[in-house]
Amino acid sequence: MRVLVTGGAGFIGSHLTDALLARGDDVVVVDDLSSGREARLDPQAVLHKLSVTEAGSLTEVVESERPEIICHLAAQINVRASVDAPEHDAEVNVVGTVNVLEAARTAGARVVFASSGGALYGRDAPIPSREDVLALPESPYGIAKYCAEQYVGLYNRLHGTQHCVLRMANVYGPRQDPAGEAGVTTIFCANVLAGQDPVIYGDGNQTRDFVYVGDTVRAFLAAADSRRPGTWNVGGGDEITVLDLVAIIGEVAGHVVTPRFDPPKPGELLRSAVAIDRATSELGWRPLTPLAEGIAAVCEWIESGAPERGWC
Template sequence: MRTLVTGGAGFIGSHVTDAFLADGDEVVILDDLSRGRPGRVDPSATVHKVGISDADGLKSVVERTRPQVICHLAAQIDVRVSVDSPAADAAINIVGTVNVLEAARAVGARVVFASTGGAIYGAGVPVPSSEDELPGPEAPYGTAKYCAEQYLGLYNRLYGTTHAALRLANVYGPRQDPTGEAGVVGIFCGRALQGERPLVYGDGGQTRDYVYVGDVAQAFVTAARTDLAGIWNIGTSRETSVLELIDVVGKAAGRRLDPEFAPARPGEVLRSALAVERARAELGWTARTDLADGVREVYRWIEASSPDRGLTA
């Protein structure tokens, strides 16, 4: 199968690329390289430097490469950026997704979309949250992802396609930038290695569902191998508080970490975990990596000052 991965030079996208290559597929990457890095990409994948906001350039690449499946991961990923610039977030995460759907329609490709589970459900829903809960996002980022999901459903109804969405929990793993604005596991590991205190926004009691990037990559391969239209949560169903995560990072570092506290940030929910029974039943997918094991992989990767493709699982 020929698979196109938008955002394939990114943290998650490069692991998704690796998973398809390991399964024997031909992989084409579309990435504007604004955040993605060529060093993350397996040399056997073909990279086109085009962004999803470039509708004509995107369609041209898709029509020339004619993929059977498009895994759509290119996005604006920072909740805080979306709060500060909601129109810019919508231009990428909503309009960019429509551009992908139109390009896919031109060649009859199926789209598997990377949505969000951590930012889409909002407050006041049962935790772990199931796909049947009505989303109530509390930031433009989650709102844009939900809107993009609605476009997938609309195309399925209008054109008889079988596009699908994976609502990802908080994904972590090697290749995530430890100096970036997103990705708390990598940030905490990086600060621990530098002898710095982890910075906690709020009281540290807020919870997230942390899922290892290798497990997420396998979810994309599994979803791509089906012809089902649907929405599936991809997580672990387990809540881990920020303070609990600091303890896990401290064990990987071999010392106790003393957090520094700062005011809570707007637009972030207090509790989040995803119910994954539907993905298990319909896709046969289950996360397999324990948090402690995954965090150790991240710590080792940063500690070794590895290149983007070094020490990855």
């Protein structure tokens, strides 16, 4: 297949690009390199340094490259930045997605949209949260992802397309910058390996759903190959407390870890975990990487100097 990956120089996008190339697909990347890095890209991938907010240039690229699939991962991913500058977040995450959908129309390409399970379901959502729970996002980032999802669904109804949505939980793995949505795993691993005590905000009993980047990439491949519309949660299958996460990192690293505790961050969800049975039954996808195994990969990657390439 010929696949265009927006955000392909980012954490998840660069792993996805590697996996697509490894199975013989042609890959074109659109990335403005605002947080992504060219060094993460396999030289076989063609990079267009471009923002998805530039509708005209984006359409030109899509018209000339003629992808069959567009995996749309380019995004402003920092939740706190979305609170400080919601207009910029909406410009990239909402308008950027509309631009991708419009560009896809010119080439008849199918869009696989990277949404967020962690930011969409509100604080009262039943755990694990299913796809049909009413989304009540708690941040401009979550609202923008939800709004973009609505456009994806609207395009399917309006234009008869087969676009689809993956709602990812907290993705973690090698190449992840500490600042991202799930950067906590990288930060804690780096702390523990350096002999520092990780800082937990709150009492550590808040829960999250961690899914390994390699498993996430397989969900993209399954969604791309399915050729059907849909919205699927992508999670690790377990609800994990932050205290448990720190304990697992300590065990993997072979260090005794004594976390320090700071006051909870305002607005932080107490519980978050997604139900994944829809992706399992409809896409044949399930996570395969136990948390300790994924954490071991992150620790090895950090101990190797956190290289831009390799490690999945």
